[in-house]
Amino acid sequence: MAITRLADxxxxxxxxxxxxxxxxxxxxxxxxxxxxxWAWVDELxxxxxxxxxxxxxxxxxxxxxxxxxxxDDGSIELEFELPDNIxxxxxxxxxxxxxxxxxxxxDIVLALCNPRNATVRAPAGFASVRLHYAHGDVTSWLDRGAxxxxxxxxxxxxxxxxxxxxx
Amino acid sequence: xxxxxTAQRPILSLPHRACGPGRPRxxxxxxxxxxxxxxxxxxxxxxxxxxxxxxxxGAPGNDRWVTTEDSTVDLDWDxxxxxxREAEGPExxxxxxxxxxxxxxxxxxxxxxxxxxxxxxxxxxxKNEDGDVAEEEKIFTxxxxxxxxxxxxxxxxxxxxxxxxxxxxxxIAMGMMMGSMMSRMFMPxxxxxxxxxxxxxxxxxxxxxxxxxxxxxxxxxKFSAAQNKAQQSKSGRSYGRxxxxxxxxxxxxAPRAPRGGGRFGIRRAATKPVVRLVA
Numbered sequence: 001m002a003i004t005r006l007a008d009x010x011x012x013x014x015x016x017x018x019x020x021x022x023x024x025x026x027x028x029x030x031x032x033x034x035x036x037x038w039a040w041v042d043e044l045x046x047x048x049x050x051x052x053x054x055x056x057x058x059x060x061x062x063x064x065x066x067x068x069x070x071x072d073d074g075s076i077e078l079e080f081e082l083p084d085n086i087x088x089x090x091x092x093x094x095x096x097x098x099x100x101x102x103x104x105x106x107d108i109v110l111a112l113c114n115p116r117n118a119t120v121r122a123p124a125g126f127a128s129v130r131l132h133y134a135h136g137d138v139t140s141w142l143d144r145g146a147x148x149x150x151x152x153x154x155x156x157x158x159x160x161x162x163x164x165x166x167x
Numbered sequence: 168x169x170x171x172x173t174a175q176r177p178i179l180s181l182p183h184r185a186c187g188p189g190r191p192r193x194x195x196x197x198x199x200x201x202x203x204x205x206x207x208x209x210x211x212x213x214x215x216x217x218x219x220x221x222x223x224x225g226a227p228g229n230d231r232w233v234t235t236e237d238s239t240v241d242l243d244w245d246x247x248x249x250x251x252r253e254a255e256g257p258e259x260x261x262x263x264x265x266x267x268x269x270x271x272x273x274x275x276x277x278x279x280x281x282x283x284x285x286x287x288x289x290x291x292x293x294k295n296e297d298g299d300v301a302e303e304e305k306i307f308t309x310x311x312x313x314x315x316x317x318x319x320x321x322x323x324x325x326x327x328x329x330x331x332x333x334x335x336x337x338x339i340a341m342g343m344m345m346g347s348m349m350s351r352m353f354m355p356x357x358x359x360x361x362x363x364x365x366x367x368x369x370x371x372x373x374x375x376x377x378x379x380x381x382x383x384x385x386x387x388x389k390f391s392a393a394q395n396k397a398q399q400s401k402s403g404r405s406y407g408r409x410x411x412x413x414x415x416x417x418x419x420x421a422p423r424a425p426r427g428g429g430r431f432g433i434r435r436a437a438t439k440p441v442v443r444l445v446a
Contacts, residue, residue: 033429113432140428155342
């Protein structure tokens with residue numbers, strides 16, 4: 001059945017490795033991956049070239065996908081691949097609907113490509129949440145140490161914390 | 168304006184070594200190798216990220232270990248490629264390469280950005296110690312080409328005693344663990360640093376010899392392991408001194424390569440009906 005309201009998007013809780021396409025052995029990111037949803041991730045690393053990584057002890061990762069074609073108005077257009085159709089929607093509208101349904105978190109990380117380096121703003125009512133977003137492509141990685149310890153790394157050109165939306 | 172993140176605790180990441188700009192040189196001879204490279208680049212299509220595009224099985228010149236009648240010491244090409252990926256700069260790279268090479272000669276390095284997208288790194292035996300790359304002094308070249316905002320490729324080719332070797336085409340994607348010599352190209356506002364070539368100076372060669380001697384003394388297990396690896400050619404021939412310790416006390420396990428996940432943007436034409444929603 002086709003989705004007609006953003007509130008009906010199936011943004012469900014998923015296993016973090018499943019959500020971030022890390023279940024199968026792969027040496028580079030799957031560029032056709034279209035999965036979305038959210039997951040709790042412990043010891044999350046937000047990495048960017050030549051800058052120190054930011055480590056989040058526990059974060060809620062909201063995995064979304066930017067559409068191939070982006071608007072010129074400074075917003076980010078999302079694309080959700082559903083069984084029957086494809087839904088496109090502005091990120092701000094999706095955040096307005098989705099954040100209220102998520103568990104409370106101090107850090108929410110958008111795993112979301114931002115090809116035009118748009119500024120993301122936290123929706124009203126979420127000024128106390130650190131909403132992390134990136135510029136450029138975001139890719140997910142599972143780093144494995146010599147002692148078999150693993151952690152998830154999200155890589156991008158640069159990471160930011162979203163300022164609150166203007167009143 | 169958004170708040171830029173700052174580190175909350177240090178990353179366990181790549182080693183940081185002091186790197187300097189080095190002595191710029193204009194005449195490195197690198198340019199002469201470009202047409203040859205271009206042919207190879209064109210021949211290697213369909214590269215998969217970080218998985219090499221391996222030419223047809225059994226194709227000559229793709230062995231990881233390559234020996235010729237002229238060479239007495241093999242080069243571990245995988246290790247050379249890894250050194251390039253992880254190097255923090257040319258001085259770090261030449262130091263790593265000379266740790267990998269188990270022979271007596273010093274490998275000098277020339278690094279030149281030919282344009283915004285293409286960098287060529289040449290390893291050579293500076294036999295006449297003039298600091299310039301002569302064609303007969305070359306032992307390998309690495310060409311790296313930026314393919315897009317977040318991707319690049321590189322390939323290694325052997326020269327002189329290693330002529331005939333060429334690596335698969337390796338894809339690099341932003342997010343892979345790499346040193347700043349390579350990751351710099353993914354930075355916003357990137358501009359090439361080595362339009363005037365960096366070349367190992369005579370003084371630097373002396374420092375490399377000192378460093379390598381102490382490295383070999385301090386890492387006898389790694390050095391002998393590298394020698395043993397280098398002596399075991401694909402053809403089963405051995406070169407130079409045999410032996411080496413095989414005693415206990417195994418080395419600590421190495422970290423495994425990171426596993427790639429997903430990319431969070433759609434880059435393909437819609438194959439289903441598209442609905443746009445705003446509420």
